[in-house]
Amino acid sequence: MEDREATPSGPVIGEYKGNPVITLNPGERFPFTFGVSKARLILQHLEDIRAFVDKYGEKK
Numbered sequence: 001m002e003d004r005e006a007t008p009s010g011p012v013i014g015e016y017k018g019n020p021v022i023t024l025n026p027g028e029r030f031p032f033t034f035g036v037s038k039a040r041l042i043l044q045h046l047e048d049i050r051a052f053v054d055k056y057g058e059k060k
Contacts, residue, residue, distance in 0.1 A: 012023040016035070023033040034042075042049065 009027065012026040014021050014023060014033075016033075019035050021033050021035045022039065023031050025031050
């Protein structure tokens with residue numbers, strides 16, 4: 001990844017093979033990186049993802 005921009009704890013916008021990507025939790029052990037296509041898919045199914053987390057996620 002190159003051309004990183006962001007705060008140390010916030011998302012990082014970068015590039016992979018000429019395509020824009022975003023990395024969530026960049027300083028953590030398992031950062032989560034994805035591009036525009038997956039970002040669109042996540043946004044289209046945000047309510048389903050939220051319901052999944054509500055049902056199966058750990059209660060803190």
